[in-house]
Amino acid sequence: MIETDIFKALADPTRCAIFEKLATGSMNASALREGMKISQPAMSQHLSVLRNARLVREERQGRFVNYEVDPDGLVLIAGWLAKYRAYWPARIDALKTLLKDMDQ
Amino acid sequence: MIETDIFKALADPTRCAIFEKLATGSMNASALREGMKISQPAMSQHLSVLRNARLVREERQGRFVNYEVDPDGLVLIAGWLAKYRAYWPARIDALKTLLKDMDQ
């Protein structure tokens, strides 16, 4: 099941934080590590998990590896969420407004 | 971090299946267990995790406990997803169509 892999990837707070940081702009692993109390191998392992979940993709640049958000994972989550749309209450209107605002 | 709790809840395949089954209609724990090779305590524990993640809510009915999807959890995921909307590609159009279809 590929969705559970995505959820599993985001279930770890550190990994979630890495993803959020990466969402502010693509970075290499060393830059990501700045400000985070985490070893180099740990970062590498986390990025590997995020990559397998299609939440992140890499691009080799010389001896650096540049990481960026992979839209595939996000779209998969959106697709999963869409299946349960029938359960969304009126509150969904607030979210729609939020989405519209972020479109600007 | 409350989002990681939701993701952690959905990271387990069994729990994910329970949620999906519950999305087809509210049920008590015994009905949920039908067709699933899982012990009664295991089901109870899974439901407890889903409840803490606000993905599911309970309603006592006599000696039965009726479970149903809690929209709160879904809305929280939608909110998390919305933060990364900038990364959604053209493919988002296909999803929008899907969402529109499910509105009918």
Add this chain to the structure above:
DNA sequence: GAATCTCATAAGTGTGTGCTTATGTGTTTG
């Protein structure tokens, strides 16, 4: 009110996960 039913909790166990240190791989630089 005793038996039965639905569900929750307790306690114990094997497996998975996230971390560490140590080392390997590939690239750039002097």
Add this chain to the structure above:
DNA sequence: CAAACACATAAGCACACACTTATGAGATTC
């Protein structure tokens, strides 16, 4: 080509997690 650098992989360890059996807590039925 040797040293330095960025990153990946290996191996080992502590802890979390999903499961089991056993038992407890409430509610219904006879």
